[in-house]
Amino acid sequence: xxxxxxxxxxxxxxxxxxxxxxxxxxxxxxxxxxxxxxxxxxxxxxxxxxxxxxxxxxxxxxxxxxxxxxxxxxxxxxxxxxxxxxxxxxxxxxxxxxxxxxxxxxxxxxxxxxxxxxxxxxxxxxxxxxxxxxxxxxxxxxxxx
Amino acid sequence: xxxxxxxxxxxxxxxxxxxxxxxxxxxxxxxxxxxxxxxxxxxxxxxxxxxxxxxxxxxxxxxxxxxxxxxxxxxxxxxxxxxxxxxxxxxxxxxxxxxxxxxxxxxxxxxxxxxxxxxxxxxxxxxxxxxxxxxxxxxxxxxxxxxxxxxxxxxxxxxxxxxxxxxxxxxxxxxxxxxxxxxxx
Numbered sequence: 001x002x003x004x005x006x007x008x009x010x011x012x013x014x015x016x017x018x019x020x021x022x023x024x025x026x027x028x029x030x031x032x033x034x035x036x037x038x039x040x041x042x043x044x045x046x047x048x049x050x051x052x053x054x055x056x057x058x059x060x061x062x063x064x065x066x067x068x069x070x071x072x073x074x075x076x077x078x079x080x081x082x083x084x085x086x087x088x089x090x091x092x093x094x095x096x097x098x099x100x101x102x103x104x105x106x107x108x109x110x111x112x113x114x115x116x117x118x119x120x121x122x123x124x125x126x127x128x129x130x131x132x133x134x135x136x137x138x139x140x141x142x143x144x145x
Numbered sequence: 146x147x148x149x150x151x152x153x154x155x156x157x158x159x160x161x162x163x164x165x166x167x168x169x170x171x172x173x174x175x176x177x178x179x180x181x182x183x184x185x186x187x188x189x190x191x192x193x194x195x196x197x198x199x200x201x202x203x204x205x206x207x208x209x210x211x212x213x214x215x216x217x218x219x220x221x222x223x224x225x226x227x228x229x230x231x232x233x234x235x236x237x238x239x240x241x242x243x244x245x246x247x248x249x250x251x252x253x254x255x256x257x258x259x260x261x262x263x264x265x266x267x268x269x270x271x272x273x274x275x276x277x278x279x280x281x282x283x284x285x286x287x288x289x290x291x292x293x294x295x296x297x298x299x300x301x302x303x304x305x306x307x308x309x310x311x312x313x314x315x316x317x318x319x320x321x322x323x324x325x326x327x328x329x330x
Binding site: 071074112113116117119120121122124125128129132 | 303304306309310312313314316319
């Protein structure tokens, strides 16, 4: 499964900000970490702010803060601000044939699982996963010397 | 029913420690969030409360099912089957059973190496978000480890958001099996 770049950036930005909700992080800092331009990221942050997940802080040392609920906001909540996951309402080639209907049923299974998976992982759970990955990487690096 | 906060003497704070939940031969007093509760093996006297809690949560009374679960996991096969309940501190006016979890070590079904299965989990709706589910989960995980397995597994309906969010928050990820079913004609 592939996410659009805006969705990925939004998830990264939310994870960066929610790791410490008191910390203000500038768009430039997040952009540098993700390797994208501040311009592209600014549009993403605007959408996240409109959804009430982040708030911009003006003035010296300004930037963004996470203001959502990390234990209630799921990956699906964030991603669906930018793209639709699952059920494709558009008519596709061959949809009216038995083969097309059978194919849509199979693809629907995949969509349902994708939605259930993304909808079951909160930002808080994701942060734990990120920490575990980091711990695992550091342990492997230290074992290699 | 809202779970009333226990008195200050019971507040220990922090997550249930592995040690506290491992010593379940007697009663293990453990902590859930900042509240104290006991996680212990189910007793016959708990079953009415278990049945009532399940009915409140699912809207369906299943006394025969739960009595059968008690006969299978209550006191038989204590090293493979675990039926645990979370009990509020006494005289706090809370429901006697705040939650329960049932698990079993199963081996070689569909080629699966021995693994701990979480078969059931329920927490009193008014007592949620106090770490009771986590205390039960940790206690069962400790039992599974003591039984010699290093993996636990469960099955959750895709639309059961509550259980999905909970098990995910406990670090559970998709396993190597896919559940399949067929409507019988």
